[in-house]
Amino acid sequence: MTPAPFPTGPSQKPSPPAAIAVEGLDCRLGGSLGGRTVLHQVGFSVPPGILLGILGPNGSGKTTLLRCLAGLQAPSAGRIRIEGEDPRALRPVELARRLALQAQDSAAALGFTVRDVVGMGRLAHRRSAFAGPGPEDRAIVEDALARLELTALADRPVERLSGGERQRTMIARALAQRPRILLLDEPTNHLDIHHRFALLDLLRGLGITVVATLHDIDLAARWCDRILLMKDGRLLSDAPPDAALTPERLAAVYRVAATVDRHPGNGRLRIDLSPLPAT
Template identity: 85%
Template sequence: MAQPPFPTPGSTASHSDLPVRAECRPAIAVEGLQCRLGGRTVLSDIGFAVPEGAFLGILGPNGCGKTTLLRCLAGLQVPSAGRIRIEGDDPQTLRPAELARRLALQAQDAAAALGFTVRDVVAMGRLAHRRSAFAGAGADDHPIVEDALTRLELSALADRPIEHLSGGERQRVMIARALAQRPRILLLDEPTNHLDIHHRFAVLDLVRGLGITVVATLHDIDLAARWCDRVLLMADGRLQADAAPAEALTPERLTAVYRVAATVDRHPGDGRLRIDLSPLTDHRSDRT
């Protein structure tokens, strides 16, 4: 199977460089999704569509259902009701290898790879493209793995055991493994978690420049506003907004969802959305 043509390492793309092809069949479509876990309703009446090539951010406070939604999209969690389509197909009906060739998930699971080197872990992303679980590496595997290591600035760490890495370095390894899978859809669970500022920006530039569909859960609202085409804002397992960042991330919605005071304006230099958050009650004026 031909691999998706990712841009060359180091290249980036602006929002205008990557037009969302809204006329195409959605890469992801969700209707009436519900999910109950342990007798508790985690997701309720979730519906949205992700056009091919879009970058969708999923935002919301802890416990709002972001990761559960991502797991449902990846076929790891069976919904209680509703419908999910990945490129028109139910992920629950696809063979694991077929789903893995379409979709890759970067999860918070670096501990599961202990005992392997960085290169070994990244190479695990190639398993979906082998004829069987017992087949050896293919001719394309080595350059694809090395490319993923280069993109995530991991080449110098390639032979180091993953347990010897920092949290941020492990995070980049998990993203590199997902890239080595060469999917058409990339699901990212808090991809900027543990990363320093340089690598936060570099990772978001990288995944945006791939030219594929990206869905990422994010805690950093300002990063989502700058990099995402569209955001889902969630609270208590329900959608509060599904729109472009400027439409979804209003001060009123941010206050209601996060219980903080929010100021939204535009950066004077590049015109991008800028969001400033502060406690609803600022006690500094009470100090003597």
């Protein structure tokens, strides 16, 4: 059975809602006593169908922002809308049919085979919690395995995978969920160069909204439609790569010297980084 294509969102209307809209978002972790504010007045809007990269050094609030978007972390102030609705007000099954999150921690998958884990992405689409997978579910799982080059590993226990293979398994599970919005936390982590390129090509070709936190600035410049540049929980830039990743902004955020130009053959943005001179 041929799996259904990835959903591309609601039917077109004169003014369709943004896939994601964030206004004045604050997030405090650790409670009112002894806690800390991780996000400060973050606001942006994501139109359907683009690949948005979130960049910033460790501790800049990237993962917390993803958790807020997924409805897993309550903001302290501001609001989030997923296709016009508050994610925390949606039933979990309804939110799971719109949005999938690939988190960095995959410990919960231990004890299952790769195919089992990828099949977990279909749970939100079953008629009941007791219903087994149908032909369409199985076809979608096999499609996700093939897209992430995991077919040969499908029957292997997850604990016997390398770090990169496990990472691809968790992304395949998110793809099998068939969301309209895909949230990815460091999806290229542990991947070799071939699989990094293949994954980003895949994400660009899905036709859905993808939001990914990334550490590799050069990859983000090459594949992302837009960049959110963050530091200390604040949004410093929301722009296309050539406007967001300027030498001045990269120096301010990462404390590096950057040379930004374009490849003479294909015209793609090219970024070379080096340490700032000692002062």
